Amino acid sequence: MPLAALTACAAAVLSLATARAQAAPVEVLHYWTSGGEAKSAQLLKKMLEEKGDTWVDFAVAGGGGGNAMTALKTRVVAGNPPAAAQIKGPAIQEWGDEGVLLPIDDVAKAGNWDHLLPPEIARIMKYKGQYVGAPVNVHRVNWLWINADALKRVNAQPPATWDDFFKVADALKKAGVTPVAIGGQPWQEAETFESVALGVGGPDFYKKAFVQLDQATLKSPTMVKALETFKRIKDYTDDGQVGRDWNMATAMVINGKAAMQFMGDWAKGEFTVAGKVPGKDYLCVAAPGSQKDFTFNVDSFVFFKVKTAGVEKGQKDMAGLLMSPAFQEAFNLNKGSIPVRQDVSLAKFDDCAKKSSADFKSAGANGGLVPSWAHDMLVSPAVEGAFYDVLGNYWSSKDETAQQAADKLAVAAKTN
Structure with a gap:
């Protein structure tokens, strides 16, 4: 090889090695630690x-993200935040x-995010008009997942009303199948x-109670x-629920140890990893009474100002990737959710995802599209935590009445 060519080759190798050496680390805080989620990460x-x-x-670890947020606060207070963190809802505004x-408006403008995102979601990703978050998906929360064989065993149809639900649950219990899988978290x-x-009150009731935090509605007969x-659902759960992670409850449905689970569509990622087929091995239906409604939960990442030189390039690369069609498709196929971008083809997605997408659009048109307060999309972390406490205590109490719990929800709504 001529000397000039050798010199050019050596320079190229040196340049590549230097570039790799200078590649700044992008530390990513997330809580995608179970099957389908970990694959996506x-x-x-x-x-x-x-x-x-x-x-x-x-x-x-911890599907709700509470542990991750505690770790994040510790790091930020110490002046050493990660480059990126999985954060969503009102918490984005608080940070x-x-x-x-770190504002990522330049990435968003280059990618035409305002055109690609539903306005209800774009607003959540902005702080004072500038994008600071990159969304990756839309989860439907108000799903009921059902083991198809368990339902056949009691010759039942998927429950459309709460009366139907408890009739099916009674039949399953008599047949020796745990009707409902849940983790006691x-x-x-x-x-x-x-x-x-x-499902009981409908979207108008939901909005008055959890969007407006209306005191009369929180204490109402509804x-x-x-x-x-x-x-009443608790009577149809098992005694081993305390501390059980959500994916372990999903595994109970997958394995036929339980028949049903109320869970967002990240559960579908677990069915997919297990090789199960929707419509054959399991069924995805809206929770009773909520067929025309859609509670949404959007996973997103925000980016922190960090001191290490060169990290910003990696942060903005990541922001662009999160909204890229290739990642949106692959990620949501793994995760069980649907793309947040409105232009991604659903050709490779299963019937549950296609139903979710159709219901998302129709709920948006008829007023049934509501953010999930239980998943950090609506109320402040303080109010959410107070609601968690009220509901957890009521779930485990043998003596507390529903009216007492409702009154406590009203008080919890005033938490600062």
């Missing part, structure tokens, strides 16, 4: 590293108020109640009925 890591960036994993977030109890409240219905 690995995909994002691979795509980011293909852009020449270095992914540093900061995974914190914006602290002045610690505050967020799981709260999510179950949220779906019950929507809220009492919702609480009574919620507590």
Whole structure:
């Protein structure tokens, strides 16, 4: 090889090595630690590293994200935030108020996010008119997942009303199958109640109670009925629920140890990883009474101002990747959710996802599209935590009445 060519080759190798050495670490705090979620995190890591960036994993277990948020606060207070963190809903605005977030408006404008995102979601991703968050999906929360064989065993149809639900649950119990799988964790109890409240009271009631935090509605007969219905479900759960993670409850349905689970569509990722087929092995139906409504939960990442030089390039690379069609498709196929971008084809998605997408659009048109308060999308963390406490105590209490719990919800709504 001529000397000039050798010199050019050596320079290229040196340049590549220097670039790799200078690739700043992008530390990513997330709580995608179960099957379908963990697979999605690995995909994002691979795509980011293909852009020449270095992914540093900061995974914190706990499906509700509470542990992750505690870890995040500790790091930010110490002046050493991660480059990116999985944050959503009102918490984005709270971190914006602290002045610690990195604006990514340039990435959003280049990607035409305002055109691609539903306005209800775009607003959540902005702080004072500027994008600071990148959304990756839309989860439907008010799902009921059903083991198809368990339903056939008692010759029943998916329950459309609460009366239907309890009739099916009674038949399953008599057949020796645990009717409802749940994990005894505050967020799981709260999510179950949220779906019950929507199904019992409808979207107008839901908005008055949880969007407006209207005192009269929180203490109303409709809220009492919702609480009574919620507590009645406990009779159809097992004694081993305390501390059980959500994916372990999903596994009970997958394995036929339980028949049904109230859970957002991240549960579908667990069915997919287990090789189960919707419509054959399991059924996805709206929680009773909420067929025309849609409680949404959007996963998103925000980016923190960090001191390490060169990290901003990786942060903005990641923001662009999160909203890229390739990641939106692959991520949501793994996760069980639907793309937040409105232009991604659903050709590769299953019937549950297609139903979710159709219901999302129709609920948006008829007033039935509501954010999930149980999943950080609506009320402040303080109010959410207070609601969790009220519902958890009511779920475990043998003596507390539904009216007493409703009165406590009204008080909890005033939490600062």
